[in-house]
Amino acid sequence: MAKASSDPNEMSFLDHLEELRWHLIRSTIAIVLIGLVAFVMKDFIFDTVIFGPKKPDFPTYGVFCKLSKLLGFSEAFCSNEPIFTVQSRQMAEQFSAHIWTSIWAGFIIGFPYILYEMWKFISPGLYDKERNNSRGFIFIASSLFFMGVLFGYYVVAPLSINFLGGYSVSDEIVREIDLSSYISTVRAAVIACGLIFELPIIIFFLTKVGLVTPEILRKYRKIALVIVLIISAVITPPDVASQIIVAVPVLILYQISIYISKVVIRREAKKQNKNVKSS
Structure with missing residues (x-):
C-alpha cells in the first residue's frame, strides 16, 4: 500500500516523525478547544448528559419497560424512583471529574477531525487510485463511531447502570455511588461501543x-x-x-x-x- 518512490526529495524517517508530531499536536489542540467549550457547558454536560441514564424518566427506560412487559420479563426498568445517589468523597474529585469529562467530550466530538489528521498523514503514502477509493473513509468511520457512541449511551449505559446500581447483597447497604465510579461506567460504555462499531x-x-x-x-x-x-x-x-x-x-x-x-x-x-x- 505504501509507495515505493525513488524521489530524492522523499521524506526521511525523522521527517515522517516530525510530520506525525504536528498531526498529533493539531489533534490535541482540537480536543482541548472542544473540551474548553464542554468545560463551560458544565450544567448541560453533567445534569443532562452524564446523569441522564440514572434518571427514571430517561427515554430508554420507557422503551425497555414496554418491551419487558410485552415479552414477560422483569419490570425492573419500570421504576419511578432513583435507584441510587451519586456522592463525592474526595476534595478534588468533582474538579478532576469536570476536567477529564471535558477532555473525553472533546475526543468524542472531535473524532472526525482526529480521523482527518490521521488521514492527512497516511494518504500521501497511497496510490492515487487507493486515495480515490478511500474518499469516504472519514465520513463512514465517523458515522460508525457516533452510532456506537449513541448505542453505548442509550442502550449499554442504562442497562449497566440499572443493574449494577440496583444490585444488592444486603438491605443493610446504602446505595451511594462515588462520582468517579459512575462516570467511568458511562464513559466505558460509550467509548467501548464507539470503537467496537469501527x-x-x-x-x-x-x-x-x-x-x-x-x-x-x-x-x-x-x-x-x-x-x-x-x-x-x-x-x-x-x-x-x-x-x-x-x-x-x-x-x-x-x-x-x-x-x-x-x-x-x-x-x-x-x-x-x-x-x-x-x-
Whole structure:
C-alpha cells in the first residue's frame, strides 16, 4: 500500500516523525478547544448528559419497560424512583471529574477531525487510485463511531447502570455511588461501543494488507459469536433480553465485515487480473 518512490526529495524517517508530531499536536489542540467549550457547558454536560441514564424518566427506560412487559420479563426498568445517589468523597474529585469529562467530550466530538489528521498523514503514502477509493473513509468511520457512541449511551449505559446500581447483597447497604465510579461506567460504555462499531473499517484495512480473508471470518464466526455473548453478559444485566439487545448489533457488524472483506478480495483479484493481462 505504501509507495515505493525513488524521489530524492522523499521524506526521511525523522521527517515522517516530525510530520506525525504536528498531526498529533493539531489533534490535541482540537480536543482541548472542544473540551474548553464542554468545560463551560458544565450544567448541560453533567445534569443532562452524564446523569441522564440514572434518571427514571430517561427515554430508554420507557422503551425497555414496554418491551419487558410485552415479552414477560422483569419490570425492573419500570421504576419511578432513583435507584441510587451519586456522592463525592474526595476534595478534588468533582474538579478532576469536570476536567477529564471535558477532555473525553472533546475526543468524542472531535473524532472526525482526529480521523482527518490521521488521514492527512497516511494518504500521501497511497496510490492515487487507493486515495480515490478511500474518499469516504472519514465520513463512514465517523458515522460508525457516533452510532456506537449513541448505542453505548442509550442502550449499554442504562442497562449497566440499572443493574449494577440496583444490585444488592444486603438491605443493610446504602446505595451511594462515588462520582468517579459512575462516570467511568458511562464513559466505558460509550467509548467501548464507539470503537467496537469501527469493526467494519478495521476489517477493511486488515483485508487490504492480507491479514484477514472472508474465509477466516466465516471459519471463526462461531467463536466470535461466543465472544460477543460473553462480552454482552459482562456489560449487561444477567437476563436474556438485555444480552440479545447488545449482542445483535455487534453480530450484524461482524456479518457486514465479512461482506466488506469479500468485496475487497474481489477488487484485489480484478486488479491483479488486469495487471497480468496488461503485462
